[in-house]
Amino acid sequence: MKKVIFDVDTGIDDAMAIAYAVNSPELEILGLTTSYGNVEVEAATRNTLAVLEKVGKRIPVFAGAEKPLKRKTREGYAKNVHGEDGLGNVLDFQPQYSAESETAVDFIINQVKKRPHEVTIIAVGPLTNLALAIQKAPELVRLVGDVVIMGGAVFVPGNATPHAEANIFTDPEAAKVVFSSSLPITLVGLDVTMQTLLPRDKVEAWRGSEAGEFFANMVGFYHDFYESFRPGIGGCGLHDPLAVGVAIDPSFVKPTYIGVNVITEGEEDGRTVPNPEGEQKIQVCTEVDASRFLDHFLKRMPVIK
Ligand SMILES: [Ca+2]
Numbered sequence: 001m002k003k004v005i006f007d008v009d010t011g012i013d014d015a016m017a018i019a020y021a022v023n024s025p026e027l028e029i030l031g032l033t034t035s036y037g038n039v040e041v042e043a044a045t046r047n048t049l050a051v052l053e054k055v056g057k058r059i060p061v062f063a064g065a066e067k068p069l070k071r072k073t074r075e076g077y078a079k080n081v082h083g084e085d086g087l088g089n090v091l092d093f094q095p096q097y098s099a100e101s102e103t104a105v106d107f108i109i110n111q112v113k114k115r116p117h118e119v120t121i122i123a124v125g126p127l128t129n130l131a132l133a134i135q136k137a138p139e140l141v142r143l144v145g146d147v148v149i150m151g152g153a154v155f156v157p158g159n160a161t162p163h164a165e166a167n168i169f170t171d172p173e174a175a176k177v178v179f180s181s182s183l184p185i186t187l188v189g190l191d192v193t194m195q196t197l198l199p200r201d202k203v204e205a206w207r208g209s210e211a212g213e214f215f216a217n218m219v220g221f222y223h224d225f226y227e228s229f230r231p232g233i234g235g236c237g238l239h240d241p242l243a244v245g246v247a248i249d250p251s252f253v254k255p256t257y258i259g260v261n262v263i264t265e266g267e268e269d270g271r272t273v274p275n276p277e278g279e280q281k282i283q284v285c286t287e288v289d290a291s292r293f294l295d296h297f298l299k300r301m302p303v304i305k
Pocket residue numbers: 008009010011013014038124125240
């Protein structure tokens with residue numbers, strides 16, 4: 001089993017990724033760390049606890065960054081995509097449990113030091129927590145097992161802007177810190193996640209249980225958003241779940257090993273630019289076996305039945 005720290009900013013695709021991860025026997029989730037991003041950090045933490053409760057798992061949650069390294073949070077966060085509550089406006093209960101007292105950054109540092117070369121970090125929100133952790137404890141970069149990041153749009157257009165993907169656009173300085181460190185990174189960006197669409201009828205099949213209704217209603221909101229910005233798209237992007245999929249089975253994707261620069265100003269702010277000459281290279285996923293991944297994801301989702 002891979003020991004995993006799962007860093008989330010729980011909106012709708014994070015929620016699906018959490019359900020997928022905790023129902024995958026290949027992964028042992030040591031803890032979930034949260035940050036602002038799709039919503040405020042308090043809401044992301046609450047949502048993470050609520051999703052765990054819905055899928056019947058008790059895993060510790062650690063609250064993290066409330067804002068980017070050097071900037072303000074984005075106006076309105078990403079509530080147009082994920083709903084006011086971050087979960088498609090379906091959250092109708094307060095979770096029973098609370099976050100732990102240790103901070104996300106300290107949890108990351110302490111776990112990685114305790115288990116050198118064993119911990120996989122899956123990061124599917126802005127990269128603020130990870131950047132803060134390696135700034136506070138630079139030795140982490142040689143102690144982490146590996147890092148799978150949902151973020152970036154290296155060879156394709158962005159989604160937050162025509163150039164930038166949302167997680168990177170939210171804190172480009174943090175992304176720059178992380179990509180220029182010597183962390184062993186696999187980048188699961190829009191290059192591949194926009195090829196893994198979840199059709200609406202698959203989600204309707206989840207109905208019939210309390211948790212199934214919760215997920216189906218939540219993802220329905222996400223489908224409506226996708227349909228509104230690209231009519232006829234026929235599904236929603238499985239961004240964060242694909243990062244979990246790649247951590248479970250790297251053969252879902254094909255990467256290219258290349259440097260990635262992050263633009264931190266101007267019209268292309270937040271853009272991830274391929275840099276073949278870059279000294280610090282990372283695995284950028286460029287191809288995905290979308291149907292095999294989708295089957296795998298859907299088979300693991302009956303956790304909610
Ligand atoms: Ca996310």
